Amino acid sequence: MKSRNMIIKVMQSGKVIDRTEGKDEYIQVGMKYSLGIGGYVVFSYENQQIVVTRYTLRNTEGYRVSIKEAGLYIVTNVFIQPLPRTAKNIRMLYNKIKETLGQMIFKIDEDQELTVPYHISLVIKKNLGRYETRFIVKANPNDLTYEAIDEVQELLAQVSKLDFSVIPELVSVENQSEVSLLVNQTFIQDMQNIQRKRN
Numbered sequence: 800m801k802s803r804n805m806i807i808k809v810m811q812s813g814k815v816i817d818r819t820e821g822k823d824e825y826i827q828v829g830m831k832y833s834l835g836i837g838g839y840v841v842f843s844y845e846n847q848q849i850v851v852t853r854y855t856l857r858n859t860e861g862y863r864v865s866i867k868e869a870g871l872y873i874v875t876n877v878f879i880q881p882l883p884r885t886a887k888n889i890r891m892l893y894n895k896i897k898e899t900l901g902q903m904i905f906k907i908d909e910d911q912e913l914t915v916p917y918h919i920s921l922v923i924k925k926n927l928g929r930y931e932t933r934f935i936v937k938a939n940p941n942d943l944t945y946e947a948i949d950e951v952q953e954l955l956a957q958v959s960k961l962d963f964s965v966i967p968e969l970v971s972v973e974n975q976s977e978v979s980l981l982v983n984q985t986f987i988q989d990m991q992n993i994q995r996k997r998n
Contacts (some may be wrong), residue, residue, distance in 0.1 A: 802837040805874040806882065809866050815842055815849055818871065821897065837876025851879055885909075886940035888948065892917075895952045896936065900959055905934040913939040916947035919954060919982035925972040932963060934982070957987050965993040 807826065808816040815826040826832070831839040831854075838855040845865070851874060853861040864879045866872065871882040885893075886909070893907055910918075918937040923930055936951065969989055972978045980986055 801835050802876055803833070803835040805832060805834065805840070807872050807874055809849060809869050809872060811869045813844070813847065813849065821894075834874070834876045840874055886943075888943045888945075889938060889940050891945075892936070892938055892943065892948050892951060895948055896934075896955060899952050899955045900934065903934065903959065904932070905936060908935065908937045909940055910937045911939055911941060913937055913942070915939070916942040916944065917951050919951065920979045921958070921982050921986070922977055922979050923966055923970065923972050924977045930963070930966055930972065932966075934958075935979075954982060954984075954987070958982055958990075961987065961990045962994050965990060965997065968993050 804819070806818040808818050810816065817824045817826055817832070826842050828842055828844065831841055833839050834853070836856070838853055838861060840851050840853045843850045843852065849866045850863060851866065852863045853874075853876060855861055861876065862878070866879070868881075871884075872879055873882055889907060889909055896905055896907070916939055920935045920937075922933050922935055924932075934955070938951075966972075970978050970980060
């Protein structure tokens with residue numbers, strides 16, 4: 800069992816919504832919400848404020864926090880803190896990528912200095928002979944149009960259909976080291992060419 804975090808949205812009305820992993824469910828007062836090995840949290844109301852109490856798996860109190868303002872918060876086994884506001888287009892990009900990649904690991908970095916709307920990298924790490932991959936998408940919220948979001952989704956849809964077992968033929972990765980590859984049409988073509996030669 801791993802430790803897990805919750806994302807919650809506290810409304811002006813005082814209601815709390817569980818937004819973890821794309822959910823959109825009202826939190827029930829007094830009910831236990833699991834944080835994996837981090838124990839669990841219980842939500843309650845005191846003096847018109849939401850109170851979040853974390854308990855360990857042995858039922859001892861870990862922390863007790865009152866939330867005074869509406870907004871998005873991350874709830875971990877160590878702390879609760881507000882999530883920074885994300886631009887609407889970055890949230891849309893996240894949802895499109897999640898829909899496209901499913902279980903594949905990815906991260907979005909907002910970068911206002913980026914001179915293009917987006918930049919996608921595939922980071923490959925060799926760990927004990929196994930290859931671990933994750934995508935890093937840098938996006939400039941000022942330049943990220945709907946067309947650019949569609950381009951990212953289209954590129955990643957093509958990449959998700961590739962056979963990642965051909966990566967060692969494309970690039971050499973030493974054990975415990977990382978290599979970052981630019982994801983674009985050239986990358987897709989190179990991967991497809993290697994796959995064709997194998998077949």
